[in-house]
Amino acid sequence: MFLSQLHREWVRTMPALLTVAGEEFDKSRVTLYCYRHSYAQRHADAGTPVDVLRELMGHKTLGTTQTYYRVTEKRTRRAVDRLVTLQFDRHGGRLWDQAKALLDHEHARMRIGQVALPFGICAEPSNVKAGGHACPFRFRCMGCDHFRTDPSYLPDLRAYLDTLLRDRERLAAAGELDDWARAEATPSEEEITRLRSLIRRVESDLEALTAEDREEIRRATAVLRKSRPVQLGMPTVRPAAGDIRIGRDQ
Ligand code: SF4
Secondary structure: OOHHHHHHHHHHOOOOOEOOOOOEOOHHHOOOOHHHHHHHHHHHHOOOOHHHHHHHHOOOOHHHHHOOOOOOHHHHHHHHHHHHOOOEEOOOOEOOOOOOOOOHHHHHHHHHOOEEEOOEEEOOHHHHHOOOOOOOOOOOHHHOOOEEEOHHHHHHHHHHHHHHHHHHHHHHOOOOOOHHHHHHHOOOHHHHHHHHHHHHHHHHHHHOOOHHHHHHHHHHHHHHHHHOOOOOOOEEEEEEOOEEEEEEOO
């Protein structure tokens, strides 16, 4: 007899399976394949890094491994609590230095009072209300009081800096643009400088942590990046076969 048949028979002879809510669980949904998901979920809940889990599960890509588990509410909350103590404003000032753990109502307030950006968070009420699609300041986040970020956005901050530097070079060489158009489209020195110093500030605060704290931040970052929604994207300059257009990342 095949293993799957033996397994089916074993599950059939079990007493009723109940969910946490006390409802009966459909036993036909208990298949051998489910154990791979349970295995991945338990590892993920225990904080096993996704690259380690990928190796344990024999996957080629992290993306495949990530489809095997969900980021639970509890883990997300723990991660938010950990990272909120390292939240920075646009000047690199720490916002919640003393925060140890957010209370329930603070979690709720944070969720409804802010919206995710590609490299941080926006707390501007009209933009939050519009789900992040109505920035009144054309996404000039590096100069905006409503912007904040934390170490989980570090890769995105660096990528944004690279984008600005690339755009600056490309626009400088764009002979088909009038000076005023080029000047308006070119990322400002102020934005680049502000972004550089913000990145340095986040990096240096991370370096100042103990190895144990850094590891905690790394895990919290992995959890939040996994659960983060798809971003709307920021205005950027997108090159297209000999053409330069102002566009928005999707
Ligand atoms: S500039 Fe950025 S932080 Fe400020 S309101 Fe617009 S999206 Fe929000």
